[in-house]
Each structure stands twice: as C-alpha cells, then as structure tokens.
Amino acid sequence: MISTLKTRRRVLALVVAGTAAALLATPAASAAPTAPTASTQTLAVTDVLRPGQSLKAGQYIRSKNGVYTFRMQADGNAVLIKGRTALWSTATNKKGSVLVMQKDGNLVVVYGRTKVWASNTNGSTGAALAVQNDNNLVIYNSRGKAIWYKNMVIETLGVNRVLKPYQLLISRNRVYRLNMQADGNLVLVKNNKTVLWNSKTGRNPGAFAIMQGDGNLVIYRADKTVLWHTATAPNPGSVLVLRGDGNAVIIHGRTTIWATNTAGR
Structure with a gap:
C-alpha cells in the first residue's frame, strides 16, 4: 500500500428466548454494568442487542439458526463469525473496549469514554441490533424499519x-x-x-x-x-x-x- 436486507425481520417483540433455549455463558450485559447475579448469569441465547445493552469481551449474540455469532473480542474488535471464519468486523483494536447499543439508536464501540467506532444511527430512539439467519447485521428502529446493515457506512x-x-x-x-x-x-x-x-x-x-x-x-x-x-x-x-x-x-x-x-x- 502507499501507506498506511434481504431477510427483512421486524424486531417488534424483543424478548429473551424461553427456558428451553440454550444458556449463554457470557450474556449480553447491561450498559450500566452491575455485580453479577443469578438472573444475569442465566440469560438465554438471543439474536438481539436491545437499547441500553452492551457486549464486553467474550460476550456475544447469535442468529436464531445458530450459524452466525457476533462477538466482542478481548482485543476490542466486534466480529461477526461463522464457525471460525470472520465475515465482518468493526476493525477496532482497543483492548477493553465495549460494544453498546445506545438508547438513542447509535451502535458504538467505546474505549473508556472514547467512541472508537459508531454506526451513526443516533436519532432512532429505541433501535436494536439483530444478527440475522442470512449472515447480516441489521439495526431496526422501534417501528421495525431497517436503518443500518453491516455493509453500510x-x-x-x-x-x-x-x-x-x-x-x-x-x-x-x-x-x-x-x-x-x-x-x-x-x-x-x-x-x-x-x-x-x-x-x-x-x-x-x-x-x-x-x-x-x-x-x-x-x-x-x-x-x-x-x-x-x-x-x-x-x-x-x-x-x-x-x-x-x-x-x-x-x-x-x-x-x-x-x-x-x-x-x-
């Protein structure tokens, strides 16, 4: 170098899967973390990151078909994975960063108080992120309309x-x-x-x-x-x-x- 949608899913009922669902060892965390409790340790696997929720290192959400996982890595990169293959990432590398689905509709990677990546979808209060069965990451607003997907900047x-x-x-x-x-x-x-x-x-x-x-x-x-x-x-x-x-x-x-x-x- 010189130097250096198709599956339109409506996220109208953002609910945690029932007790029959497999348990997530490191579930999506609250945007305002608290000490772990029995209830926070037993969240079921979900394909949605809701307003105000976050993913810390090692935490993830997964598509309903179980094929695609969106994980916050320890190196500060949020990565969409199929098996061992990375399909998309935020290309961020600040160790200790957190992925946050803000209540204003903006999906961000935050290092301390610094935003190192953002979807720039603020202004859509109540929006949520979904990992779809078609390998897409999509942010839907509160009316179920897609406002961002992984190939969009x-x-x-x-x-x-x-x-x-x-x-x-x-x-x-x-x-x-x-x-x-x-x-x-x-x-x-x-x-x-x-x-x-x-x-x-x-x-x-x-x-x-x-x-x-x-x-x-x-x-x-x-x-x-x-x-x-x-x-x-x-x-x-x-x-x-x-x-x-x-x-x-x-x-x-x-x-x-x-x-x-x-x-x-």
Missing part, C-alpha cells in the same frame, strides 16, 4: 476504514450513495439511479477503497496495486465525508482538501 469513512466490494458510504439523508462496486469502480449515485461521479476503475474485480492514515483515499486492485488515489497525502487524520448536498469531500481538521464537486446535483 453512514456519512463518514474514518481513518484506515475500508470500502470493500458491495459496501457503500451513504449520506445521512439517504439520498446519496458512494458504492464500491464488484467491478472495482467507486461510484457516487443519487437516489440509487443517477450517477454523479466515478473513479473510472472498473474492470478490476475485487478492488477496494481505503481512507488511509496519511490522508490519501486510495483504490487498490485485489493484488494491492494502486489504481487511483486523491493525492491528498500527507494530511494525517483526514476523513471522507458524504454530505447531504451530494458532495463527497476529504476533510483535514476543518479544511476541505479534496471533493467530487457534485454538490447540488
């Missing part, structure tokens, strides 16, 4: 964050999408139909985009060959933001250092 692609094939950066108003297509092209689309901008890197299946720590947004071919970049290094700590006006920008501090120049289109 809302508004900001942070430092060292990656967009893999089929993943997308979406504006908060849900009008604009920056799609990392399977053919290797990064495409900005309005209302899921009108193309406003693209990186012209198609015909490179498996290519991915990364917002590097040096401030450069780079698209790499599957073999790690550079296909395209914004030439914005060195500006460490920069992030990629997809604004509600349709402009995708790289911001360093408060300064815009690159843009697609698609605002208002």
Whole structure:
C-alpha cells in the first residue's frame, strides 16, 4: 500500500428466548454494568442487542439458526463469525473496549469514554441490533424499519476504514450513495439511479477503497496495486465525508482538501 436486507425481520417483540433455549455463558450485559447475579448469569441465547445493552469481551449474540455469532473480542474488535471464519468486523483494536447499543439508536464501540467506532444511527430512539439467519447485521428502529446493515457506512469513512466490494458510504439523508462496486469502480449515485461521479476503475474485480492514515483515499486492485488515489497525502487524520448536498469531500481538521464537486446535483 502507499501507506498506511434481504431477510427483512421486524424486531417488534424483543424478548429473551424461553427456558428451553440454550444458556449463554457470557450474556449480553447491561450498559450500566452491575455485580453479577443469578438472573444475569442465566440469560438465554438471543439474536438481539436491545437499547441500553452492551457486549464486553467474550460476550456475544447469535442468529436464531445458530450459524452466525457476533462477538466482542478481548482485543476490542466486534466480529461477526461463522464457525471460525470472520465475515465482518468493526476493525477496532482497543483492548477493553465495549460494544453498546445506545438508547438513542447509535451502535458504538467505546474505549473508556472514547467512541472508537459508531454506526451513526443516533436519532432512532429505541433501535436494536439483530444478527440475522442470512449472515447480516441489521439495526431496526422501534417501528421495525431497517436503518443500518453491516455493509453500510453512514456519512463518514474514518481513518484506515475500508470500502470493500458491495459496501457503500451513504449520506445521512439517504439520498446519496458512494458504492464500491464488484467491478472495482467507486461510484457516487443519487437516489440509487443517477450517477454523479466515478473513479473510472472498473474492470478490476475485487478492488477496494481505503481512507488511509496519511490522508490519501486510495483504490487498490485485489493484488494491492494502486489504481487511483486523491493525492491528498500527507494530511494525517483526514476523513471522507458524504454530505447531504451530494458532495463527497476529504476533510483535514476543518479544511476541505479534496471533493467530487457534485454538490447540488
């Protein structure tokens, strides 16, 4: 490197499984942890993380079919796993971090008082996270509408964050999408139909985009060959933001250092 839904489940009744369900040795914990009691140690396996609940190291939720597990690891990474294969993660590595389904609808990884990752779904009070039988992680609001899934990044692609094939950066108003297509092209689309901008890197299946720590947004071919970049290094700590006006920008501090120049289109 240069440097470094389909199963639409309605979570309308968020209930713990009955006594016939297998017991979870390390259950989902309360967002305000208390000393373990007999009741907290005997929670049944659940596929849902409810508002105000959290997962500490070693704790997990699991899909109803028992195939997919979303676990908070001791290294601070929250990982969706099938068997021994990792399918998706928050890509966080602060040991001792906690995954919290906040009451405001935001799913976050917190290290102490610092948020090191967030779904950016705050404003959806009462939302909950579900591990589905189709290997998807989905946040549903209190009306049962999906507002986030694992291949979606809302508004900001942070430092060292990656967009893999089929993943997308979406504006908060849900009008604009920056799609990392399977053919290797990064495409900005309005209302899921009108193309406003693209990186012209198609015909490179498996290519991915990364917002590097040096401030450069780079698209790499599957073999790690550079296909395209914004030439914005060195500006460490920069992030990629997809604004509600349709402009995708790289911001360093408060300064815009690159843009697609698609605002208002």
